[in-house]
Amino acid sequence: MGADFLQIDRLTKYFGQHLVLDRVSLSVARHEVVCLIGASGSGKSTLLRCINGLIEPDWGQIRLDGVPITDRSFGKTGLQRRVGIVFQSYNLFPHMSVLDNITLAPRKVMRMTREEAEAKALQTLALFGMDRFAGSYPEQLSGGQQQRVAVVRALAGDPDVLLLDEVTAALDPELVGEVMDVIRDLKVQGLTMVIVTHEMAFARDLADRVCFLDAGRIAEEGPPDALFRRPEHPRTRQFLERLLEGGRL
């Protein structure tokens, strides 16, 4: 298992004069699950959005399987096909049924026929116990159900890497569990994932490695046990203590 399937090299991003990512380097192996933790504004989401090309970094490079993601060989949409992302607020299309939400990209980007795309979508929906909602509209679903649909939509292109951006943050505590189960299943299936989360139990339970981001830099990284029990960096300690006080650990 080479630790270089997804390779991020000294990634730097400014928003105006504000340094959001400061020479972030990170390597993710195939089948590895990496959790990014850190305070709001530490650059976690920006890092994710750089990985699937939604944001263009100012400096540094991201390689997927050795190929820079800006390379022409990815074509115009190849990157998004290989790197899926799920957002905190699901961002399902409200005017489309669940099935249309999921099959939009396969039909329009991958040029599958409608029958083909729908058959595949129904199969994946069934895996997550959502097939009976195929004809529903997003507003008719609970937050947890919407988030599961969003995961299925991101998986529709059979991505190599799935990015999850605080996918449980907008959910009621009761609903967090059902989304976490889905992600646990994905880990078992061997999907490579980079997960931004505020749910420390989630990170401890699922991650092969946890990275603590502080002010745009990876301040500390390691296996979850070590990082949560014996944080070395003072900022990590401070962050975890605050969470303890807040009862979130």
Add this chain to the structure above:
Amino acid sequence: MIPNHPDGPPPPPRRRGFDWRVALVPGLISAVSIILVFGLLGWLVATNPNWPRIQAQFFNLDHMLAAAPRVGIGFLINMQVWLIAAVAIGSWALLLAVVRSLRGPWFAPFRVMVVLYIDIFRGLPVLLLVILFGFGIPALRIPGLPNSGLFWGGVAMVLSYSAYVCEIYRSGIDAVHEGQWAAANALGLSDWQVMVHAILPQAIRNVLPSLMNIVVALQKDVALLSVIGVRDAVREAQIYTATTFNYSSLVVAALLFLLATIPMARLADWITRRDRTRRLQVAA
């Protein structure tokens, strides 16, 4: 007093029977006051010493009946122009709004063109454009170009109205949440596909009530074409007036316009209301 039920919650409250007094009294008061106010106004008008002259000038039934067929045929032109222009404005303005909202750097010159277009056509009176196009372009006698004032007047209306409608569409596009763009881009859709499949359906739904208002306004503004000699309802009524010196024909045209615009306005209200309940349901 809170009823004491040992098992389970107390029953739902009994429905009150139909109460004639509660239902009837406010209705009766409204009816009586309406009759009083309008009756008073009608009496004031009818007892005015000038009323017979006003009636003969504007509401002469003989003249109205005599003018009705020609004004009616003119009104059919109004309706035709209205329908064709509404469709043309709807599509042309949509194209302008999409071009203005596309974000790629290659679209920059087209974005600038749309901005200029809107500045120019929104800043000019429709009447001026109608005269300029309707008289000016046929006068050029360029071979191959249509020569009818009706056509070019209609083009002027479409160009002018599109500037407004483009801005309405654009406000609808801007109101679509940023996350929808991000989600659509993250799926690998092209700029054009993002617009067509993800953004526009939501944007158009957002602005449907405003669009309906424009359609109502357009319905009566079509009468502007009468100034360049198009024989629409207003023009026909004027022709009748010119020979008889009686204005009842214009009242016929006015009634026809009301007959068309009032149902449209109600339809617009209904769409607005339905749209609001839909939004409230989503929010709840």
